[in-house]
Structures are given as structure tokens and as C-alpha cells.
Amino acid sequence: MKITNVETYLLDVPLKQKAITDSQTRLESVEFVAVRIDTNEGISGWGFNWNYTKGSRAIQTIIDDTYAPALKGEDPLLHKSLMKKLHYTNHFIGQVGITRVALCAVNFALWDIRLKVANMPLWRYLGPAKEKVKAYNTDGGWLHTTTDELVRDMNALVERGFDAVKMKLGLPDPREDYERVKQVRQSIPKEVKLMVDVNTVWDLKTAMVWGRKLEEFDIYWLEEPMNPFNKTDHAKLAQALDVPIAVGETIYTKYDFREYIEAGAVDIIQADATKLSGIDEWLDVAALARCHDLEVIPHTNVQQKLHVQLAAASSNVPMVECCYESIMDIWEDPIQVVNGYYTLPEEPGLGCKLKDSVLKDCRIG
CATH class of the missing domain: 3.20.20.120 (Enolase-like C-terminal domain)
Structure with missing residues (x-):
């Protein structure tokens, strides 16, 4: 199995309730970066990360410019070695913060592929x-x-x-x-x-x-x-x-x-x-x-x-x-x-794919 394509979606999803607040933040919407990793065997894995303040476009850029090129052609089932490889692409721009959040979204997508191959939910x-x-x-x-x-x-x-x-x-x-x-x-x-x-x-x-x-x-x-x-x-x-x-x-x-x-x-x-x-x-x-x-x-x-x-x-x-x-x-x-x-999910995979309607209606990048 080989990775053939990596696509990202930048989303701004409004809350359905009134704005909520804590001591740091007033929240009216949630930003998401969703990532889809496709393979030559027809299995796609979905990952995501999120932020309740703005700035997630930087996360999308890290995935698109740094992680996606390094993933193409690789075996997604070797996810631990891939995570190590991606981690060490970031020596000069930091290995926590935005890069860590982006790496996490990729990790979820790789796990999603593994779980779909195994035909089991994560738990x-x-x-x-x-x-x-x-x-x-x-x-x-x-x-x-x-x-x-x-x-x-x-x-x-x-x-x-x-x-x-x-x-x-x-x-x-x-x-x-x-x-x-x-x-x-x-x-x-x-x-x-x-x-x-x-x-x-x-x-x-x-x-x-x-x-x-x-x-x-x-x-x-x-x-x-x-x-x-x-x-x-x-x-x-x-x-x-x-x-x-x-x-x-x-x-x-x-x-x-x-x-x-x-x-x-x-x-x-x-x-x-x-x-x-x-x-x-x-x-x-x-x-x-x-x-x-x-x-x-x-x-x-x-x-x-x-x-x-x-x-x-x-x-x-x-x-x-x-x-x-x-x-x-x-x-x-x-x-x-x-x-x-x-309730615990039973469908195979990680189960963290946003609805198609959300991916379409809330996409900003």
C-alpha cells in the first residue's frame, strides 16, 4: 500500500449556541484543519486538528508544504517510522506548537487507514x-x-x-x-x-x-x-x-x-x-x-x-x-x-471525519 495524495481543508465552523466564554476566550466558532490521505488501494484516512482562536491556516500550510511531499509514495501502515520522519523535517521551524498540531492531524489520518485495514474501531x-x-x-x-x-x-x-x-x-x-x-x-x-x-x-x-x-x-x-x-x-x-x-x-x-x-x-x-x-x-x-x-x-x-x-x-x-x-x-x-x-462506535476506522456538508459549507481554504 502506498500514499498517493494528501489533501487539506481549512474550515470555520460556527457554534449553534450563543458565544461562550472562559477567562481567556470568547468563542463563536471553531477552526478545523481536516486532512485526507489517499492510497493506491482505495482506502483513505481522515485526520483533523482544531483551534478555538484564529490562525489554523498556518497548520494547513505546514501539512501542504512540508508533510504532504514527505508522505507521498510511502507505506501508511508504517506510521511510526513516518511520524519520526516528519518530526525531523522541522529542525529550524520548531518541533512543538504549529508543527506538532499539524503532525497530530497526519497521525490521526494514518491511524484511520490502519484501523480500516484491520476493519475495527480504535477502542x-x-x-x-x-x-x-x-x-x-x-x-x-x-x-x-x-x-x-x-x-x-x-x-x-x-x-x-x-x-x-x-x-x-x-x-x-x-x-x-x-x-x-x-x-x-x-x-x-x-x-x-x-x-x-x-x-x-x-x-x-x-x-x-x-x-x-x-x-x-x-x-x-x-x-x-x-x-x-x-x-x-x-x-x-x-x-x-x-x-x-x-x-x-x-x-x-x-x-x-x-x-x-x-x-x-x-x-x-x-x-x-x-x-x-x-x-x-x-x-x-x-x-x-x-x-x-x-x-x-x-x-x-x-x-x-x-x-x-x-x-x-x-x-x-x-x-x-x-x-x-x-x-x-x-x-x-x-x-x-x-x-x-x-456510546462507543463500532464502525471501522478512527471515526473522525467531518460530514461532507461541513467540509463544503464551512471551508475557507
């Missing part, structure tokens, strides 16, 4: 550790809502069957964050897990003071409290607080995760295959976490179908985030949540 190919995957929901906890709206939305999620929910923090005055958490915690059942996410905007002093105050509300984890590149301060915080510290959404290599773990700076690993170099590196991080008896709970916005399959094949992944529900139907055969659990 069955890897070997299942479980047959259903619990979902927790973030879609009721956005920062732009009033406290009354927040309480209403979080309770609506509980009524739908979610027994774990997450809300955003990071308002200019942390006292407002504290009051919002208090109102939510008092309004939802005690057995429902409540997580909070700062999206990196606190400094160490703020995280120490308000992290301690939040402990009275039985917070299941405190997510991304500070700059993710500052492992030293995360270690100080993790050692000072009883509430578990979760990081990973903006960590891009397995080596960074290893340093976090070795520093005692993290309790919950939120590895995201779309931020790492793809499935293989995500599996490395999950195995690393398992060696330290740490849970992996993937950061997920639009990539639920991918992470649910990885979760099903991993013994230390208890649940997967449910977010951006309004656009979950952009995928062919979209994944579903029923009574708080994700």
Missing part, C-alpha cells in the same frame, strides 16, 4: 478496558452567564443524568468566583462531583488563597490554575492544597508531563491527543500516569469520539469531558451521551 483495536465511558459536562458552566443562569444550567445537566459537572473561574475579582462556586455547590446534590477550571489566569498567590477557600466546597479538582509552563509554582500549589490539581490542556509533550509528575505538581492528567503529536504519544502519557497511579481525564472540546475510544482502552481513565454539545453533530456518525455515558 477494539487497542483492546478495551471497559465497555462504556462516563461523561462529565462543562457546557453549563461558562463564565459569561449570570450566577442565576449558572445555577440553572448546572442543575439542568444533573437532571439529564450527569453526575459530574465543571464550571469556569477566572473573573477579575476572585470573590465573584467564590460566590458562584458556593451557589452551585449548594444547589446541586452532594453526590455530584463539581470541578472548577481557571484556564491559567491566576498567579501563585491568588491560587493559594482562593484554592484554600474553595476546598470547603468539596471540589473534585482545580484545573489549570496558573501558567502551564511554570511547573515549580504548580508543585508548590499541589503540596499546599488538599484539592487535586489538574493540568494538561496546554501541555504538548510527554516529557513535560513526566516533569510535572516527577515534581509532584499534578494529581489529574488531562492529556489531549490533539495537543500532543497524536494517539501514540497520548498512549505513552496514559501509561506514564498509570505507573504513578494517576488518573487521566482527557481535555476534550470537539474530539469526544477520539478520546472516548482512548478512554475505553485505558484502565486509568474514569471519564471524558462533554463540551460544545451544539456542534457534536458535525461528525459523520457522531458519538452520543445516554444517561451520563458515552
Whole structure:
């Protein structure tokens, strides 16, 4: 089998709900770079990556100008050697950031081909550790809502069957964050897990003071409290607080995760295959976490179908985030949540192809 063609699609997919906000971003649409790898045996593999701010044209350019020429004529089933080859094309323009995001999209497409040849979905190919995957929901906890709206939305999620929910923090005055958490915690059942996410905007002093105050509300984890590149301060915080510290959404290599773990700076690993170099590196991080008896709970916005399959094949992944529900139907055969659990796909392949209508109507490049 040989690769004959590589084609990319740059897309801007609008949300169907109102704009949503966290402490960093106001979001009205999601950019995607989709990649299709064709072979001489008629099997095509689909990969993607995404961004909730603009700039994905740079990702498309890396694939078109650097990776596509290196892939043509190669055997797609030798995906590990191809990933190594592509990685070392980028000595002078960096091996993380845009290049890593682009490499990841290629990785997904190569896996899609492998899985279609094997006639299996990813979770069955890897070997299942479980047959259903619990979902927790973030879609009721956005920062732009009033406290009354927040309480209403979080309770609506509980009524739908979610027994774990997450809300955003990071308002200019942390006292407002504290009051919002208090109102939510008092309004939802005690057995429902409540997580909070700062999206990196606190400094160490703020995280120490308000992290301690939040402990009275039985917070299941405190997510991304500070700059993710500052492992030293995360270690100080993790050692000072009883509430578990979760990081990973903006960590891009397995080596960074290893340093976090070795520093005692993290309790919950939120590895995201779309931020790492793809499935293989995500599996490395999950195995690393398992060696330290740490849970992996993937950061997920639009990539639920991918992470649910990885979760099903991993013994230390208890649940997967449910977010951006309004656009979950952009995928062919979209994944579903029923009574708080994700259904697992059965169709062969990775299952991460966007619908033809999305590829056509939302294409900008």
C-alpha cells in the first residue's frame, strides 16, 4: 500500500449556541484543519486538528508544504517510522506548537487507514478496558452567564443524568468566583462531583488563597490554575492544597508531563491527543500516569469520539469531558451521551471525519 495524495481543508465552523466564554476566550466558532490521505488501494484516512482562536491556516500550510511531499509514495501502515520522519523535517521551524498540531492531524489520518485495514474501531483495536465511558459536562458552566443562569444550567445537566459537572473561574475579582462556586455547590446534590477550571489566569498567590477557600466546597479538582509552563509554582500549589490539581490542556509533550509528575505538581492528567503529536504519544502519557497511579481525564472540546475510544482502552481513565454539545453533530456518525455515558462506535476506522456538508459549507481554504 502506498500514499498517493494528501489533501487539506481549512474550515470555520460556527457554534449553534450563543458565544461562550472562559477567562481567556470568547468563542463563536471553531477552526478545523481536516486532512485526507489517499492510497493506491482505495482506502483513505481522515485526520483533523482544531483551534478555538484564529490562525489554523498556518497548520494547513505546514501539512501542504512540508508533510504532504514527505508522505507521498510511502507505506501508511508504517506510521511510526513516518511520524519520526516528519518530526525531523522541522529542525529550524520548531518541533512543538504549529508543527506538532499539524503532525497530530497526519497521525490521526494514518491511524484511520490502519484501523480500516484491520476493519475495527480504535477502542477494539487497542483492546478495551471497559465497555462504556462516563461523561462529565462543562457546557453549563461558562463564565459569561449570570450566577442565576449558572445555577440553572448546572442543575439542568444533573437532571439529564450527569453526575459530574465543571464550571469556569477566572473573573477579575476572585470573590465573584467564590460566590458562584458556593451557589452551585449548594444547589446541586452532594453526590455530584463539581470541578472548577481557571484556564491559567491566576498567579501563585491568588491560587493559594482562593484554592484554600474553595476546598470547603468539596471540589473534585482545580484545573489549570496558573501558567502551564511554570511547573515549580504548580508543585508548590499541589503540596499546599488538599484539592487535586489538574493540568494538561496546554501541555504538548510527554516529557513535560513526566516533569510535572516527577515534581509532584499534578494529581489529574488531562492529556489531549490533539495537543500532543497524536494517539501514540497520548498512549505513552496514559501509561506514564498509570505507573504513578494517576488518573487521566482527557481535555476534550470537539474530539469526544477520539478520546472516548482512548478512554475505553485505558484502565486509568474514569471519564471524558462533554463540551460544545451544539456542534457534536458535525461528525459523520457522531458519538452520543445516554444517561451520563458515552456510546462507543463500532464502525471501522478512527471515526473522525467531518460530514461532507461541513467540509463544503464551512471551508475557507
